[in-house]
Amino acid sequence: CDGIAYQTILGGEAPLRPEAVLLAECTDLDVYRGHRGRMEITVTVRGTSCHASAPERGENAIYGMVGIVRGIEALNARLADDAFLGRGSVAVTRIDGAGPSLNAVPDKCTIFLDRRLxxxxxxxxALAEIEAVVAEVGARAEVEVLVHRAEGWTGKKVxxxxxxxxxxxxxxxxxxTAALAAAGEALGRPAKGSRWTFxxxxxxxxxxxxxxxLGFGPAKEEYTHSTGDRVSEEDLFRSILFYALYPGHYVRGATR
Structure with a gap:
């Protein structure tokens, strides 16, 4: 769950407030300064179950979801764009249809959405856009934001x-600006600024x-969480050098 460890450390019982945070995520040795936001949303359609031998006696929740899925696909094509961060997006990533048995019409269907902001x-x-799709279809549906719940090894629940x-x-x-200076020194060339896709x-x-x-790290973003995940030894060395140089550049910049 993105950020939950930081939420626990920085916003817990003894909150900390650092001046800045440097993320060591992969940036291909560029300095990254942002990315799109994200939401995980569910849409649940309710129907009426009946025996599948006479489906007309019930209301199939999966059929009720079909129009919503098509509407969400169409929504993705018209979402906002930004010159730096890129376009917003929405994708159906999972669908669950539940009924009493395989020979019964399902009375519940849920889709899971990955929404990039x-x-x-x-x-x-973002929620209003999904609710508008549901309203246009005319389905009986609930739109919700998922909540991540976890328990640590100590029993602490978050x-x-x-x-x-x-x-x-x-x-x-x-x-x-301090990161650009430190990266330039570590790499022996001018560093570039950019942003993450993920x-x-x-x-x-x-x-x-x-x-x-902000962020700086070795490896290319395209390899992350893939079977081809990799990092070069040279890039790893340059990143270590950057991490050693950055605090000095930051302090000198802050005291000017």
Whole structure:
């Protein structure tokens, strides 16, 4: 669950407030300063179960979901775009249809949505768009944001709503300019600024807690969580050098 560890550490019983957060996620040795937000949403359609030998006696929840799925596919094509962060997106990633048995019409169908939020999109606006799709179809449906619940090895229980805000760090922020300087020294060439396509723990540190956040690390984003995941030894060495140099550049920049 993105950011839940940071939420527990920084927002717990003894909260901490760092001046800045540096994420060691892969950036291909560029300095990243933001990414799209993310939500996990469910849509549940209710129907009426009956014996499948006479399906007309009931209301099939899966059939009720078909129009919603098509509407969400169409919604994805018209979501907002941003020059830096990219386009918002929505995808159906799972569908569950539940009935008493395989020879009964299902009275419940749930789809799971991965919603990526670009600049200007919010929790409220994203939910309103899905609810509008449901209303247009005319289905009996509930739209909800998922909640992640977990229990640690000590027995401590934590939970976090699966809404992770969009965030960016200004190009003029001292934490970012210090990172460009440190990266340039570590790499022996000018460093570039960019952003992630995927999501990171920055959704909590920057998106929810408002702490200036940026990232630098080895490896290409396209390899992450794939069978081809890899990192070069040279890039790993350059990243270690960057992490050693960055605090000095940050402190010197902050005291100017």
């Amino acid at each position: 670009t600049a200007g999109e919010t929790r409220a606006s 939970e976090m709503e699966k809404y992770y805000p969009t965030w960016t760090l200004s190009e003029e922020h001292p934490a970012f 999501s990171t723990n920055g959704v909590y540190t920057a998106g929810l807690a408002g702490i200036p956040t």
